[in-house]
Amino acid sequence: MTETVSGGLIRHGGRKVSDYLVFNTDHKVIGIQYLVVSFAFFIFGGLLAEAMRSHLLTPNNPILGGEVYNEMFTIHGTVMIFLWIIPAFTGLANYVVPLMLGANDMAFPKLNALSFWLLIPGAALLLLSFFIGGAGSGWTAYAPLSLQTSNGQTLWAISLQFIGFSTIFSGLNFLVTIFNMRAPGMTLTRMPLMAWAIAATSIIQILGTPVLSGALFMLILNRVLGTNFFAASAGGDPLMWQNLFWFYSHPAVYIMVLPAFGIISEVIPVFARKPIFGYRLIAVSSMAIAIAGFLVWAHHMFTSGMDPLLRVPFMITSMVIAIPTGVKIFSWLATIWGGKLRFTTSNLFALAFISMFVIGGLSGIFLASVPIDIHVQDTYFVVAHLHYVLFGGSVMAMFAGLYYWYPKITGRLLDEGWGKVHFWMTFIGFNITFLPMHVLGLEGMPRRVSSYAPEFQPLNIVATLGSFLLATGTLPFMVNSIVSLWRGKVAGANPWRALGLEWTLPSPPPIHNFPTPPTVDSDPYGYGEPKARQRLAAPSAPGGN
Amino acid sequence: MSEATPAVEHIGSEHVDNRKLGMWIFLASEVMLFSSLIAGFINMKARSPAGASDVLNVPLTAVNTFILIMSSTTVVMALAAIQDGDRKRLRNYLLATLLLGGMFFSIQMYEYRHLLGEGFTPWGSLFGAGFYTVTGFHGLHVLIGLGLCLALIVQAIQGKITAGEHMRVEVFGLYWHFVDVVWIVLFTIIYLLP
């Protein structure tokens, strides 16, 4: 079933490379397809960022004219959100969640493959929009600017529809899988927290994305057919675009971070050798974030001219939503406390996540306050905040998850030495890039500008140098992940001695996962408990429990 | 519709069929899509002068509403038929649903053509923008439903739907009823409310 070719690619059940290039319904193939494609877009989005940061070394750089610069930050944002982080987490979850649940595939395998393949036209249209130009209104595409930009904007909107449908179907698939396809004995309270996180993410995807879709349809029709939904000059309502857009896009940030929370909940107990603290707290807080996330959106609109009185409830909800996340942070800290820490690369990224996300969360609380937001809206303070939560948070967690599950997916371990190089370059480079931006924003440097007042230059130079370190730091990871496919240490079924169901299968797993459905009698966090010790002590037989 | 791994393979907290659960979740997402479009409509109507909706043909649309409600009834009768094992009545009720749904769609097209002829266009007024967008999307959903209904009729004739395996009829019914519910709401807020 599992052939190991020493010194070569470890194949499972004779999968060929071509299996990964076609419409294949195996969740493991789809997961890898998602991961590879999304990572390619991470690089693309990163290159756009580097171009912008290089341009910003001098305050009045003529190299990137205003139009081009606008399109660059638009595509950077759109790509990083819709073609990197969301599909990357989807891919990782696709691979890992059915295994963690003891299932042999997702509930709707063909729909799953469709979800992946819908990304392809979406991505193609997005790239096309970049190259023909015109999508230059930010990933937020506010009217009236987005009504006036040229054709690339329409392509941008259509591309997001494809990507949106992809995420809706994917969310649907995960929810049915998690609800209906758990192994015998796996009650909801014995389910891995990653599954809870993905369930919460899926709820947001299903309920939020359609609203964006409606808004995008209205935008497209406004541009193409002249239906003046958002055109103020014709009596339309530009604020309605913002409301509909942010009604999705705020919950969308939880789509981007809840899977990260799930990964951290999986990784920390393993490398602290301790049961997770507050299982139910973490599970319930994930659901709380999913629902409450729909009630905060107008905090992106405090300076839009919306009814001033309406800002107060949104300020309150935006502060309250910090609470469930705070619950998680304390639970993870309590898990680490008194544990026997192993500083694997995965764990380093997980620990960095906790601290970086807290910083991002703190700047978020500042932004939630209307009086503060009025001064820092659309400044680099917001850029700092969003990158601390999305890069310092989500991307670090993504790497934690990749280093953790890479051995399960490929059968070999990533090199830990190069992993640490990757980690430190990323961690230091990231902070040098984005920490100064808090100051830049407070001092008044606006965001989304291709030229700026000269007094901001020193910190811009610092940020750019940091970004070079950050970008270079990604190279060791890329080389490591490819070279280790052939040269990495053979991982075996359970290199981390972890308790999840996925670690009872060979690495990589057989094509059809579990030959017989496993039975489960506890949650997968009982490190140090007698039952767990027994399980981990037994030699892991391929295909057995 | 049924390519899922067996729904009763593992013990969940409750036995619900994968496909039925999937359809209800899908309908939840459709609620959100139509809410977004309805919000657009309500906003556009509020920004329009009084009497903007006078151009609409209420009696004709009332009849159309009645037709759609009838089609909802025939589809649930089709489900009841196959639950009782009656494959012929299943086929007939599905045909009736297709016919009635087709009538609804045709009358909608007729009204669109008439309205456009009167100069009531999507680009000509805010109310027009809202009207055509939300009813247009509803019409699209009807069209898709007709396609699914046709596919079911073919399968029914081929004998693929039985008393023991007819989840696809129930799942289609859920979709069709939802399209009906959306219309019930749209009919009221577009045609009847002042």
Next chain:
Amino acid sequence: MSGADPGKQPARRRPNYLLVFLALAAMTAIEVAIIYVPGVPRVPVLLTMSLAKALLVILFFMHLNSDSRWFGFIFFIPFLLVIPLLLVIRI
């Protein structure tokens, strides 16, 4: 009375679909008639009736009345989320 799918909940009593249909038809007729009658508060009456019609279809044609509670949960939660959206857009 109703044939049960393997693995479904115990057989449920089938609603009288014809009766539901008649109720829906009657309410539609009343709704249309009302707009021609002066003095009737159209908005509350029409909204209530359309809500009632929708519920009839949802509860009886879609069997939400007799099926798993989860379906009701899944279907109705979105409406709660939609209310703030509609309020903010119109305020």
